[in-house]
Each structure stands twice: as C-alpha cells, then as structure tokens.
Amino acid sequence: MTRRSINWFKYTSPASFYPLAGKLIPWFAVATALLLAAGLFIGFFVAPTDFQQGDAYRIIYIHVPAAWMAMFLYLLMALYAGLGLAFNARLWSMMASAIASTGALFAFLSLWTGALWGKPMWGTWWVWDARLTSTLILFFLYLGFLSLQAMIEDPRRADRAGALLALVGAVNVPIIYFSVQWWNTLHQGASLRLGKSPSIAPVMLAALLIMIAACWMYSITVTLMRVRCIILERERNAPWVGELLREAK
Amino acid sequence: MLATLRWVIQRDTTLAWRGRAGVLSTLFFFVIVVSLFPLGVGPEMNVLRMIAPGVVWVAALLASMLSLDRMFAHDYLDGSLEQLMLTPQPLSLVVMGKIIAHWLATGAPLALIAPLLGVQFDLPPRALLVLVASLLLGTPALSLIGAIGAALTLGLRGGGVLVSLLVLPLCIPVLIFGAGAVEASISGASAEPHLSLLGAVLLLALLFAPWATAAALRISLE
Numbered sequence: 001m002t003r004r005s006i007n008w009f010k011y012t013s014p015a016s017f018y019p020l021a022g023k024l025i026p027w028f029a030v031a032t033a034l035l036l037a038a039g040l041f042i043g044f045f046v047a048p049t050d051f052q053q054g055d056a057y058r059i060i061y062i063h064v065p066a067a068w069m070a071m072f073l074y075l076l077m078a079l080y081a082g083l084g085l086a087f088n089a090r091l092w093s094m095m096a097s098a099i100a101s102t103g104a105l106f107a108f109l110s111l112w113t114g115a116l117w118g119k120p121m122w123g124t125w126w127v128w129d130a131r132l133t134s135t136l137i138l139f140f141l142y143l144g145f146l147s148l149q150a151m152i153e154d155p156r157r158a159d160r161a162g163a164l165l166a167l168v169g170a171v172n173v174p175i176i177y178f179s180v181q182w183w184n185t186l187h188q189g190a191s192l193r194l195g196k197s198p199s200i201a202p203v204m205l206a207a208l209l210i211m212i213a214a215c216w217m218y219s220i221t222v223t224l225m226r227v228r229c230i231i232l233e234r235e236r237n238a239p240w241v242g243e244l245l246r247e248a249k
Numbered sequence: 250m251l252a253t254l255r256w257v258i259q260r261d262t263t264l265a266w267r268g269r270a271g272v273l274s275t276l277f278f279f280v281i282v283v284s285l286f287p288l289g290v291g292p293e294m295n296v297l298r299m300i301a302p303g304v305v306w307v308a309a310l311l312a313s314m315l316s317l318d319r320m321f322a323h324d325y326l327d328g329s330l331e332q333l334m335l336t337p338q339p340l341s342l343v344v345m346g347k348i349i350a351h352w353l354a355t356g357a358p359l360a361l362i363a364p365l366l367g368v369q370f371d372l373p374p375r376a377l378l379v380l381v382a383s384l385l386l387g388t389p390a391l392s393l394i395g396a397i398g399a400a401l402t403l404g405l406r407g408g409g410v411l412v413s414l415l416v417l418p419l420c421i422p423v424l425i426f427g428a429g430a431v432e433a434s435i436s437g438a439s440a441e442p443h444l445s446l447l448g449a450v451l452l453l454a455l456l457f458a459p460w461a462t463a464a465a466l467r468i469s470l471e
Contacts, residue, residue, distance in 0.1 A: 137418050137421060140414075140417075140418040141419075143414065144414050144415040144418060147411060147414055148401065148402070148411065148415060151402075151405050151406070151407065151408075151411055152405060156471075157468060157469070157471065160468040161401045161465065161469065164401060164461065164464055164465050164468060165397075165401060165415060167461075168397055168419065168457075168461055169418075169419065171457065172419050172422075175422050175450070175453075176418075176419075176421055176422055179421065179422035179425045179426065179446075180421070180425065182425075183425050183429070
C-alpha cells in the first residue's frame with residue numbers, strides 16, 4: 001500500500017521543481033485569465049451601482065483583493081522563509097524571494113487604489129488612518145526585505161538574513177497593526193468578516209470573491225515564473241541546467 | 250552567567266568612554282535635529298508645544314539608528330567579535346551585554362538631556378517628567394530592535410542606510426506609544442496607559458531581540 005504515496009520531498013529540490021513549475025504555469029495562467037474576465041465582467045456590468053458611493057465604489061474589486069493579498073503574501077513569504085531557514089532548503093528560500101516582489105506590488109496597488117477611492121469618498125487622496133498607515137508600513141517592510149536581499153551578494157546569506165527579517169517582521173505586524181489602530185482610526189469598517197453576515201449585496205460579494213481568487217491565481221502564476229528564473233540564475237553551474245540549455249538550442 | 254554579562258557591559262562601556270567623541274556626536278545630532286524644527290516650522294509657541302513630543306521622539310529614533318553601526322562593526326573589523334562568539338557562554342547573553350552597553354552610551358544620555366529640549370518647546374513640568382520616563386522606557390527597546398538590524402547588515406557595503414530602512418518600520422509602535430504618552434500628559438489625560446504599553450513592548454523586545462540578534466550574527470559571520 002505504501003506504493004501509492006508520492007514522494008513530495010522530491011519536489012523540494014530545484015532540479016525537479018523547475019520542470020514541475022513549468023508544467024503548472026499554463027494552468028494557473030488560464031485560471032487567472034478566466035477568473036479575471038469573469039470578476040471584471042460581474043463587477044462592471046452586473047453588479048448594481050452603490051446607493052451611497054455611486055460607481056466609484058467599483059474600485060473595491062481591485063482594492064480589497066490587493067490589500068488582502070499584500071497581507072497574506074507577507075505571511076506566506078515569512079512561512080516559506082522560515083521553512084527555508086529551519087530545514088536549510090534552498091527552494092523554499094527561493095520561493096520567499098519570489099513572493100516578495102509580488103507582495104510589494106500588491107501593497108503598492110492597494111495604497112494607490114485606496115488613494116483613488118479616497119478622493120471622491122473623503123475628498124482627499126491620503127488620510128493618516130490606521131489601515132492606510134499599516135498598509136504603508138507593510139509596504140516598507142517589503143521594501144526592507146527586498147533591499148536587504150539585494151544588498152547581500154552571497155545568496156545563502158541573503159536567504160537566511162532575509163528569512164530572519166521576515167520572521168521578525170511577521171511577529172511585529174500584529175503589534176504595529178494594533179498600535180496604529182489605537183493611534184487613529186477613520187477607515188470604514190471591514191465589509192467582509194468571518195462569522196458575520198457580510199454587509200454588501202450578494203452580487204457584489206460574488207464579484208469580490210472571484211476577483212480575490214483571480215489575484216491568488218495571478219500571484220501563484222507570477223511567483224512560479226519568478227522562482228524558475230531564480231532557480232536558473234542560482235543553479236547556473238549545475239549540470240542539469242547546462243543540459244537544459246543545450247536542449248533549448 | 251551574570252559575570253559574563255557584567256564583563257561584556259564593562260568592556261563595551263569602557264570602549265565607549267575611551268571613544269567619547271562618537272557618543273557625544275550622537276547626542277549633538279539629537280540636540281541639533283530637535284533645535285532645527287522651530288527654525289523650519291516657525292516660532293509659534295502653541296504649534297511648537299503641539300509638535301514637541303513627536304519631534305523629540307522622532308529625533309531620538311533617528312539618533313539611535315545613527316549609532317547602531319557602532320554596536321558590532323568595530324568588533325567585527327578587528328576580529329574580536331568572532332572571539333566573543335567562541336565563548337562557551339550563550340551568544341544571546343553576550344549580545345544582551347552589548348545592547349545594554351549601547352543603550353548606556355546612547356539612549357540614557359538622550360533621555361537625560363531631553364528635558365532641556367522640552368523646555369525649548371515650552372512643555373509643562375509634568376510633561377517633561379513623562380518625556381524622560383517614556384524615553385527611559387522606549388530607548389532600550391529601540392536599541393534591542395536595532396541590534397537585530399545591525400547584526401543582519403554586518404559587513405555590508407552601504408549597511409548604514411540599509412539598517413535604518415530595516416529597523417525604522419519595526420520601531421513604529423515604540424514611537425507611537427512614546428510620543429502618545431507625552432501628548433496625553435500635555436492634554437491633561439493620564440500618560441499611564443501609553444507608558445504601560447511602552448513597557449510591554451520593551452519586555453517583548455527583551456525576550457526576543459537578544460535571541461534573534463544572536464541568530465543574525467551567526468548568519469552574518471558564517
């Protein structure tokens with residue numbers, strides 16, 4: 001009976017993960033395109049105009065998923081980095097580096113779309129509100145991680161130093177979040193909350209959830225693509241990469 | 250164990266005392282930055298009194314970032330850091346000693362000179378007292394959190410700027426509670442909740458930071 005179990009550890013080696021990622025990318029890319037098309041269609045044409053906020057509210061279909069992704073990706077990055085540090089596994093550290101730029105992108109997107117939303121709603125591009133501020137700090141944490149990794153030349157040291165920073169940051173994120181929240185709060189309450197019926201119309205909720213799924217698929221696709229580049233770059237002296245390049249020619 | 254701790258603190262404070270100029274320049278930086286604000290903002294006393302807690306605290310934060318590279322860099326350059334790492338005592342203990350010495354050389358003088366700057370901004374006496382208390386509670390936390398960044402960037406080119414980039418976002422809670430305590434006492438409210446939270450942050454940092462710094466040092470010196 002043990003024959004049925006797949007050896008998952010096989011895929012923690014860059015050499016065997018590289019082709020697997022290559023096979024997975026098209027599937028996730030197609031899923032991204034389909035979900036994005038569906039989410040945008042429902043969001044723009046099916047969902048009704050909001051009673052209070054008019055059509056401007058439609059920016060939540062990218063704003064909310066971006067803000068969520070920025071937070072989830074930080075935790076995921078810290079998780080991968082921690083695993084890489086604990087088990088001394090190169091691939092997991094590479095995954096953490098690959099996730100970081102996407103996370104920073106989403107943090108920036110949520111700030112930007114938030115500003116675009118804030119202008120018609122609150123009459124100002126930026127307010128020093130708790131959630132805006134903590135997203136900004138999250139963006140700074142991503143930048144710190146990226147610049148630390150960029151400054152260290154030795155890739156193994158870069159992995160470990162980045163991992164430690166990501167873990168310290170992950171411990172700090174809740175503390176920062178609550179301290180900023182006590183400091184000031186103006187943002188509207190969360191529309192989606194677990195264990196409570198959501199306070200928005202079902203169609204809007206559906207569009208929002210589809211967009212969140214689309215952003216997940218996008219993140220996975222891009223991360224896999226980036227991790228393939230990182231693998232090639234770091235393993236360029238390994239025999240299997242040489243063979244791969246010869247085949248490609 | 251305590252003997253090791255005492256020895257490291259003694260060694261580092263002696264070194265800091267011999268190189269007084271470095272310690273004093275951090276202190277002068279703090280004083281000058283705080284004194285620049287009235288020149289930039291204007292001499293309106295009401296405005297100055299309102300921004301004083303934030304200004305003093307941000308300047309303290311910057312001053313302690315500036316002095317972070319002194320914590321490990323010299324010992325790293327002359328090789329004594331590697332010798333310290335070979336001691337049979339736990340590395341986090343040695344690190345703890347270095348952090349305490351660093352605080353004695355930077356954070357403690359900052360806190361003691363702060364009332365003078367507070368007077369420049371026309372803070373009431375009670376607020377001055379709270380300012381000193383908040384700095385005494387907050388600057389050790391800054392040294393503790395900063396040590397992690399200093400250890401991670403050890404020996405990197407351009408590490409001085411990088412360490413601020415890494416550590417400043419992590420120090421935001423300390424800044425919020427520290428400046429909040431002074432603000433509360435100016436507006437007549439009790440500063441106690443802020444000071445308690447600041448103490449909580451300090452305790453958490455005491456618990457985790459020496460250990461994380463030791464891990465970072467091992468990564469950097471591998």
